[in-house]
Amino acid sequence: MHTPVELAKSYRLLNHGPTVLVTSAHNGQHNVMAAAWAMPLDFDPPKMLVIIDKATLTRELVDASGEFALNIPSRALAAQTLAVGSSSGRDGDKFANSGLQYFAASKIGAPLVEGCLGWLECKVIQEPHNQQTYDMFIGEVVAAHADPRAFENGHWQAEEDPQRRSIHYIAGGQFFATGEAFEVK
Template sequence: MKDLPLSDVYQLLEPGPVVLLTTFHNGRANVMTMSWHMMVEFTPPLVACVVSRVDYSFAALRATRECVIAVPAVKLAPKVVKIGNCSGREIDKFETLGLTPLPAECIAAPLIAECFANLECRVVEMRLVNKYDLFVLEVLKAWRDPVQRNPKTIHHRGYGVFVVDGETIRLRSLMP
Protein backbone atom coordinates (compact mmCIF):
# COMPACT_ATOMS: atom_id res chain seq x y z
CA MET A 1 0.00 0.00 0.00
CA LYS A 2 1.00 3.59 -0.65
CA ASP A 3 -0.18 6.87 0.88
CA LEU A 4 -3.15 8.49 -0.83
CA PRO A 5 -3.67 12.24 -0.42
CA LEU A 6 -6.80 12.89 1.64
CA SER A 7 -7.97 15.34 -1.01
CA ASP A 8 -8.33 12.35 -3.38
CA VAL A 9 -10.54 10.21 -1.12
CA TYR A 10 -13.75 11.49 -2.72
CA GLN A 11 -12.64 9.99 -6.03
CA LEU A 12 -12.91 6.52 -4.46
CA LEU A 13 -16.32 6.95 -2.84
CA GLU A 14 -18.45 8.84 -5.33
CA PRO A 15 -21.76 7.12 -4.60
CA GLY A 16 -23.88 7.64 -7.67
CA PRO A 17 -24.34 9.15 -11.09
CA VAL A 18 -23.75 12.76 -11.91
CA VAL A 19 -27.14 14.47 -11.81
CA LEU A 20 -28.59 17.88 -12.58
CA LEU A 21 -30.37 19.87 -9.88
CA THR A 22 -32.94 22.46 -10.95
CA THR A 23 -34.41 25.25 -8.86
CA PHE A 24 -36.86 28.08 -9.45
CA HIS A 25 -36.48 31.30 -7.46
CA ASN A 26 -37.39 34.93 -8.05
CA GLY A 27 -39.07 34.05 -11.36
CA ARG A 28 -36.03 32.28 -12.77
CA ALA A 29 -35.14 28.63 -13.34
CA ASN A 30 -31.58 27.43 -12.89
CA VAL A 31 -29.72 24.14 -13.23
CA MET A 32 -26.46 22.93 -11.70
CA THR A 33 -24.37 19.78 -11.99
CA MET A 34 -24.12 17.71 -8.81
CA SER A 35 -22.32 14.52 -7.89
CA TRP A 36 -22.25 14.69 -4.10
CA HIS A 37 -25.47 12.93 -3.17
CA MET A 38 -26.68 9.67 -1.67
CA MET A 39 -29.83 7.77 -0.84
CA VAL A 40 -30.71 7.94 2.85
CA GLU A 41 -34.01 6.05 3.01
CA PHE A 42 -36.22 3.93 0.73
CA THR A 43 -39.74 4.82 1.93
CA PRO A 44 -40.28 7.65 1.63
CA PRO A 45 -37.31 8.12 -0.69
CA LEU A 46 -34.86 10.49 1.00
CA VAL A 47 -31.76 11.87 -0.70
CA ALA A 48 -28.96 13.77 1.00
CA CYS A 49 -26.97 16.18 -1.15
CA VAL A 50 -24.33 18.84 -0.82
CA VAL A 51 -24.96 22.13 -2.58
CA SER A 52 -22.12 24.50 -1.84
CA ARG A 53 -23.00 27.93 -0.54
CA VAL A 54 -20.88 29.40 -3.37
CA ASP A 55 -23.23 27.85 -5.95
CA TYR A 56 -25.96 30.09 -7.34
CA SER A 57 -28.48 27.29 -6.61
CA PHE A 58 -27.72 27.30 -2.88
CA ALA A 59 -29.75 30.45 -2.13
CA ALA A 60 -32.67 29.22 -4.24
CA LEU A 61 -32.74 25.80 -2.58
CA ARG A 62 -32.48 27.31 0.87
CA ALA A 63 -35.24 29.85 0.19
CA THR A 64 -37.74 27.67 -1.69
CA ARG A 65 -36.87 24.32 -0.12
CA GLU A 66 -37.60 22.49 -3.36
CA CYS A 67 -35.76 21.23 -6.42
CA VAL A 68 -35.70 18.61 -9.14
CA ILE A 69 -32.97 16.01 -9.41
CA ALA A 70 -32.73 15.14 -13.10
CA VAL A 71 -30.71 12.11 -14.17
CA PRO A 72 -28.94 12.50 -17.53
CA ALA A 73 -27.72 9.67 -19.73
CA VAL A 74 -24.18 9.60 -21.09
CA LYS A 75 -25.23 11.31 -24.33
CA LEU A 76 -25.72 14.51 -22.30
CA ALA A 77 -22.23 14.36 -20.74
CA PRO A 78 -20.82 17.33 -22.70
CA LYS A 79 -23.76 19.52 -21.62
CA VAL A 80 -23.52 18.25 -18.03
CA VAL A 81 -19.89 19.38 -17.89
CA LYS A 82 -20.74 22.76 -19.47
CA ILE A 83 -23.52 23.26 -16.90
CA GLY A 84 -20.98 22.63 -14.14
CA ASN A 85 -18.45 25.01 -15.66
CA CYS A 86 -20.63 28.13 -15.74
CA SER A 87 -22.79 30.06 -13.32
CA GLY A 88 -26.51 30.75 -13.39
CA ARG A 89 -25.67 34.18 -11.97
CA GLU A 90 -24.36 35.11 -15.40
CA ILE A 91 -26.40 33.12 -17.94
CA ASP A 92 -29.68 31.31 -18.44
CA LYS A 93 -28.31 27.77 -18.59
CA PHE A 94 -31.53 26.29 -19.99
CA GLU A 95 -31.49 28.64 -22.96
CA THR A 96 -27.74 28.78 -23.48
CA LEU A 97 -27.23 25.01 -23.33
CA GLY A 98 -30.40 23.98 -25.13
CA LEU A 99 -32.24 22.23 -22.31
CA THR A 100 -36.02 21.95 -22.31
CA PRO A 101 -37.73 22.81 -19.00
CA LEU A 102 -40.98 20.94 -18.33
CA PRO A 103 -43.50 21.81 -15.62
CA ALA A 104 -43.35 19.70 -12.48
CA GLU A 105 -46.50 18.49 -10.75
CA CYS A 106 -45.73 19.22 -7.09
CA ILE A 107 -43.16 22.04 -7.13
CA ALA A 108 -42.10 25.12 -9.12
CA ALA A 109 -38.64 23.88 -10.20
CA PRO A 110 -38.69 22.45 -13.73
CA LEU A 111 -38.07 18.93 -14.96
CA ILE A 112 -35.53 18.52 -17.78
CA ALA A 113 -37.02 16.87 -20.88
CA GLU A 114 -33.67 15.52 -22.11
CA CYS A 115 -33.02 13.55 -18.90
CA PHE A 116 -34.27 9.97 -18.57
CA ALA A 117 -35.50 10.49 -15.01
CA ASN A 118 -36.65 13.46 -12.95
CA LEU A 119 -37.34 13.53 -9.21
CA GLU A 120 -39.42 16.31 -7.70
CA CYS A 121 -38.03 16.99 -4.22
CA ARG A 122 -38.77 19.01 -1.13
CA VAL A 123 -36.20 19.79 1.57
CA VAL A 124 -37.15 17.98 4.79
CA GLU A 125 -34.00 18.53 6.85
CA MET A 126 -31.72 21.56 7.04
CA ARG A 127 -29.86 21.07 10.34
CA LEU A 128 -26.60 20.31 8.53
CA VAL A 129 -26.85 23.09 5.94
CA ASN A 130 -25.04 25.77 7.96
CA LYS A 131 -22.15 23.50 8.86
CA TYR A 132 -21.81 21.18 5.83
CA ASP A 133 -24.08 22.60 3.05
CA LEU A 134 -25.97 19.28 3.31
CA PHE A 135 -29.67 19.16 2.49
CA VAL A 136 -31.96 16.16 2.98
CA LEU A 137 -34.64 15.93 0.30
CA GLU A 138 -37.82 13.87 0.11
CA VAL A 139 -38.77 12.69 -3.36
CA LEU A 140 -42.42 13.66 -3.86
CA LYS A 141 -42.88 12.53 -7.46
CA ALA A 142 -40.67 10.53 -9.83
CA TRP A 143 -40.76 10.60 -13.63
CA ARG A 144 -39.08 8.36 -16.22
CA ASP A 145 -38.83 8.81 -19.99
CA PRO A 146 -40.05 5.51 -21.51
CA VAL A 147 -38.31 6.27 -24.80
CA GLN A 148 -34.84 6.17 -23.21
CA ARG A 149 -34.35 2.45 -22.59
CA ASN A 150 -31.32 1.16 -20.63
CA PRO A 151 -29.64 4.55 -20.29
CA LYS A 152 -26.02 4.64 -19.19
CA THR A 153 -25.11 7.17 -16.51
CA ILE A 154 -21.84 8.97 -15.89
CA HIS A 155 -19.93 8.93 -12.62
CA HIS A 156 -17.41 11.62 -11.69
CA ARG A 157 -13.93 10.44 -10.73
CA GLY A 158 -12.49 13.94 -10.27
CA TYR A 159 -10.48 16.39 -12.33
CA GLY A 160 -12.59 16.00 -15.48
CA VAL A 161 -12.52 12.18 -15.46
CA PHE A 162 -15.80 10.25 -15.71
CA VAL A 163 -16.74 6.58 -15.80
CA VAL A 164 -19.74 5.33 -17.79
CA ASP A 165 -21.96 2.59 -16.40
CA GLY A 166 -20.60 -0.78 -17.39
CA GLU A 167 -21.83 -4.33 -17.56
CA THR A 168 -24.91 -5.20 -15.51
CA ILE A 169 -24.84 -8.35 -13.41
CA ARG A 170 -27.68 -9.90 -11.44
CA LEU A 171 -27.04 -11.78 -8.23
CA ARG A 172 -29.58 -13.43 -5.97
CA SER A 173 -30.67 -11.16 -3.15
CA LEU A 174 -32.36 -12.30 0.05
CA MET A 175 -33.57 -8.79 0.81
CA PRO A 176 -37.28 -8.15 0.14
Protein backbone atom coordinates (compact mmCIF):
# COMPACT_ATOMS: atom_id res chain seq x y z
CA MET A 1 0.00 0.00 0.00
CA HIS A 2 1.41 3.39 -0.94
CA THR A 3 0.21 6.90 -1.63
CA PRO A 4 1.95 9.80 -3.39
CA VAL A 5 4.05 12.20 -1.33
CA GLU A 6 4.15 15.84 -2.35
CA LEU A 7 7.59 16.42 -3.90
CA ALA A 8 8.10 19.56 -1.80
CA LYS A 9 7.88 17.37 1.32
CA SER A 10 9.74 14.32 -0.05
CA TYR A 11 12.95 15.30 1.80
CA ARG A 12 11.15 14.43 5.04
CA LEU A 13 11.23 10.75 4.11
CA LEU A 14 15.03 10.77 4.62
CA ASN A 15 15.47 13.69 6.98
CA HIS A 16 15.86 11.40 10.01
CA GLY A 17 18.76 9.44 8.46
CA PRO A 18 17.40 5.92 7.91
CA THR A 19 19.24 3.15 6.13
CA VAL A 20 17.94 2.79 2.58
CA LEU A 21 17.75 0.12 -0.06
CA VAL A 22 19.05 1.48 -3.35
CA THR A 23 17.44 -0.16 -6.36
CA SER A 24 18.64 0.09 -9.93
CA ALA A 25 17.95 -1.44 -13.32
CA HIS A 26 19.26 -1.36 -16.87
CA ASN A 27 18.82 -3.49 -19.96
CA GLY A 28 16.74 -6.17 -18.22
CA GLN A 29 19.00 -6.49 -15.17
CA HIS A 30 18.05 -5.19 -11.72
CA ASN A 31 19.75 -4.97 -8.34
CA VAL A 32 19.28 -3.88 -4.75
CA MET A 33 21.88 -2.80 -2.19
CA ALA A 34 21.77 -1.34 1.30
CA ALA A 35 23.19 2.12 1.95
CA ALA A 36 23.63 3.88 5.26
CA TRP A 37 24.91 7.08 3.63
CA ALA A 38 21.90 8.76 2.04
CA MET A 39 20.38 12.14 2.81
CA PRO A 40 18.21 14.98 1.50
CA LEU A 41 20.21 17.65 -0.29
CA ASP A 42 17.84 20.31 -1.61
CA PHE A 43 14.18 21.35 -1.64
CA ASP A 44 13.28 22.79 -5.05
CA PRO A 45 13.57 20.68 -7.01
CA PRO A 46 13.99 18.04 -4.32
CA LYS A 47 17.34 16.26 -4.45
CA MET A 48 18.83 13.33 -2.56
CA LEU A 49 22.42 12.25 -2.13
CA VAL A 50 23.61 8.66 -1.84
CA ILE A 51 27.03 7.00 -1.83
CA ILE A 52 27.35 4.10 -4.30
CA ASP A 53 30.77 2.43 -4.45
CA LYS A 54 32.22 2.12 -7.93
CA ALA A 55 32.88 -1.62 -7.47
CA THR A 56 29.17 -2.49 -7.12
CA LEU A 57 26.68 -3.78 -9.68
CA THR A 58 24.31 -1.05 -8.49
CA ARG A 59 26.86 1.55 -9.56
CA GLU A 60 27.17 -0.06 -12.99
CA LEU A 61 23.39 -0.03 -13.44
CA VAL A 62 23.00 3.55 -12.15
CA ASP A 63 25.80 4.76 -14.43
CA ALA A 64 24.11 3.09 -17.41
CA SER A 65 20.50 4.10 -16.65
CA GLY A 66 20.94 7.49 -14.99
CA GLU A 67 18.40 6.67 -12.30
CA PHE A 68 17.88 4.91 -8.98
CA ALA A 69 15.31 4.54 -6.22
CA LEU A 70 15.76 4.95 -2.49
CA ASN A 71 13.51 2.59 -0.54
CA ILE A 72 13.08 3.04 3.22
CA PRO A 73 12.90 -0.38 4.89
CA SER A 74 11.27 -1.10 8.23
CA ARG A 75 12.61 -3.18 11.08
CA ALA A 76 10.66 -6.11 9.64
CA LEU A 77 13.07 -6.00 6.66
CA ALA A 78 16.29 -5.66 8.72
CA ALA A 79 17.53 -9.20 7.97
CA GLN A 80 17.00 -8.74 4.23
CA THR A 81 18.60 -5.28 4.40
CA LEU A 82 21.71 -6.77 6.00
CA ALA A 83 21.73 -9.62 3.46
CA VAL A 84 21.62 -7.37 0.40
CA GLY A 85 24.20 -5.09 1.99
CA SER A 86 26.55 -8.02 2.60
CA SER A 87 26.51 -9.65 -0.83
CA SER A 88 27.15 -8.73 -4.44
CA GLY A 89 24.62 -8.69 -7.23
CA ARG A 90 27.38 -10.08 -9.42
CA ASP A 91 27.03 -13.36 -7.48
CA GLY A 92 23.30 -13.81 -8.13
CA ASP A 93 19.90 -12.15 -7.98
CA LYS A 94 19.80 -10.42 -4.60
CA PHE A 95 16.01 -10.04 -4.74
CA ALA A 96 15.55 -13.79 -5.17
CA ASN A 97 18.29 -14.69 -2.69
CA SER A 98 16.96 -12.36 0.05
CA GLY A 99 13.26 -12.97 -0.51
CA LEU A 100 12.62 -9.27 -1.18
CA GLN A 101 9.70 -8.60 -3.50
CA TYR A 102 9.43 -5.58 -5.77
CA PHE A 103 6.99 -3.66 -7.94
CA ALA A 104 7.29 -1.20 -10.82
CA ALA A 105 8.13 2.43 -10.11
CA SER A 106 5.91 5.13 -11.61
CA LYS A 107 8.57 7.26 -13.38
CA ILE A 108 11.82 5.29 -13.55
CA GLY A 109 12.92 1.80 -14.58
CA ALA A 110 14.39 0.79 -11.21
CA PRO A 111 12.04 -1.40 -9.16
CA LEU A 112 10.64 -0.43 -5.75
CA VAL A 113 10.90 -2.81 -2.77
CA GLU A 114 7.64 -4.17 -1.33
CA GLY A 115 7.04 -3.68 2.38
CA CYS A 116 9.04 -0.48 2.72
CA LEU A 117 7.80 2.65 4.49
CA GLY A 118 8.66 5.07 1.70
CA TRP A 119 10.06 5.26 -1.83
CA LEU A 120 11.91 8.01 -3.70
CA GLU A 121 12.34 7.71 -7.46
CA CYS A 122 15.40 9.67 -8.60
CA LYS A 123 17.06 10.76 -11.84
CA VAL A 124 20.83 11.27 -11.59
CA ILE A 125 22.13 14.83 -11.84
CA GLN A 126 25.49 14.28 -13.49
CA GLU A 127 28.40 15.46 -11.33
CA PRO A 128 31.31 13.41 -12.78
CA HIS A 129 33.95 14.69 -10.34
CA ASN A 130 31.86 13.83 -7.25
CA GLN A 131 30.78 10.49 -8.71
CA GLN A 132 34.32 9.39 -9.58
CA THR A 133 36.18 10.89 -6.62
CA TYR A 134 33.67 10.38 -3.79
CA ASP A 135 31.18 7.80 -5.18
CA MET A 136 28.57 10.48 -4.46
CA PHE A 137 25.39 10.56 -6.53
CA ILE A 138 22.85 13.35 -6.53
CA GLY A 139 19.38 12.41 -7.68
CA GLU A 140 16.48 14.70 -8.43
CA VAL A 141 13.32 13.22 -6.94
CA VAL A 142 10.79 12.75 -9.74
CA ALA A 143 8.24 10.78 -7.70
CA ALA A 144 7.81 9.95 -4.02
CA HIS A 145 5.46 7.54 -2.27
CA ALA A 146 4.87 6.35 1.27
CA ASP A 147 2.90 3.81 3.21
CA PRO A 148 0.14 6.03 4.67
CA ARG A 149 0.27 4.10 7.94
CA ALA A 150 3.86 5.38 8.36
CA PHE A 151 3.94 8.74 6.55
CA GLU A 152 0.93 10.92 5.80
CA ASN A 153 0.31 14.59 5.00
CA GLY A 154 4.04 15.25 4.85
CA HIS A 155 4.82 13.79 8.29
CA TRP A 156 5.94 10.54 9.84
CA GLN A 157 3.17 8.97 11.91
CA ALA A 158 3.72 7.62 15.41
CA GLU A 159 4.12 3.88 14.89
CA GLU A 160 3.09 1.58 17.71
CA ASP A 161 4.33 -1.60 16.00
CA PRO A 162 8.13 -1.71 16.45
CA GLN A 163 8.46 -3.87 13.30
CA ARG A 164 7.14 -0.93 11.22
CA ARG A 165 9.74 1.63 12.31
CA SER A 166 12.60 2.75 10.07
CA ILE A 167 16.07 1.39 10.76
CA HIS A 168 19.54 2.90 11.12
CA TYR A 169 22.62 0.77 10.51
CA ILE A 170 25.42 1.21 13.06
CA ALA A 171 27.89 -1.49 11.81
CA GLY A 172 28.69 -5.09 12.58
CA GLY A 173 25.16 -6.30 11.77
CA GLN A 174 23.61 -3.98 14.35
CA PHE A 175 20.77 -1.52 13.78
CA PHE A 176 18.77 0.98 15.78
CA ALA A 177 15.06 1.37 15.09
CA THR A 178 13.51 4.82 15.07
CA GLY A 179 12.28 5.60 18.56
CA GLU A 180 9.24 7.16 20.11
CA ALA A 181 7.93 10.31 18.46
CA PHE A 182 7.32 13.46 20.50
CA GLU A 183 6.47 17.05 19.67
CA VAL A 184 7.87 20.28 21.07
CA LYS A 185 5.85 23.49 20.75
